[in-house]
Amino acid sequence: MLDIKAVRQDPQAIAAQLARRGFTFDVAAFEALDAQRKQADMDSQSLLAERKRASKTIGQLVGQGMSVDDAKAQVNLTLDKIAAQLDTLTDQARDVQARLEEFMLGVPNLLAPEVPEGTREEDNTEVARFGEPRVFDFPVRDHVEIGEALQQLDVETAGKITGSRFTVMYGPLARLHRALIQFMLNLHTGEHGYREIY
CATH class of the missing domain: 1.10.287.40 (Serine-tRNA synthetase, tRNA binding domain)
Known part of the structure; x- marks a missing residue:
């Protein structure tokens, strides 16, 4: 604020x-x-x-x-x-x-003076680039398309349940997500001295 x-x-x-x-x-x-x-x-x-x-x-x-x-x-x-x-x-x-x-x-933070003006993605300025974007010989799909094609990710159902920017995960993807959470908890409680609270 x-x-x-x-x-x-x-x-x-x-x-x-x-x-x-x-x-x-x-x-x-x-x-x-x-x-x-x-x-x-x-x-x-x-x-x-x-x-x-x-x-x-x-x-x-x-x-x-x-x-x-x-x-x-x-x-x-x-x-x-x-x-x-x-x-x-x-x-x-x-x-x-x-x-x-x-x-x-409801008021957003102020922009730093060096931030370019604009309301669209096209108004942004590229500050730096490392390497060249890779060129693929097949249609590139993002993680949502791949997850939905594998029937392991469902954005539409999640939108009905909780609103935008959430997903429902199934099967191996859900297990992977849970395993990553467990890994993070084990690492930080076991090696970095944090205390788990539930």
Whole structure:
């Protein structure tokens, strides 16, 4: 998540930087949420100060001729009212803070200055190349095509179950996947001092 202080300092500059990666940062929405959060903080501080002042009025009321019990009762009524207002305000402040955090979690990281602008893969710049791409005398297939042809990988079913970017594995491929996980656990717990937790 971006540093909210930096965003508050210059939201327009942040919006311009995010536009480089094709993201539209809603400055007005951010400023509205941040203003609500700030107002909730100021209102809370004001009520806390009022509560502190009210606590000190018992002596003044007694000095004006009120009995100690009556003065305490009157101040307690005021303090109860302030406490109820503080509870309401605290709930509102939590809600605003949660909405602000949710908003900020949806904002991607800023690009480094040297990253080329663009929103498509074609806009990327090749920085380095090692060797020449191999030329095959047959149609090249990726791991998904090969796995599906062997009936050991099912992307479509996984998409229905969990959403995109997941796969269901069958048979030897599932065993290989499990074996790699077990190998990693054994290596790190047995040789690198990690503790397994399940």
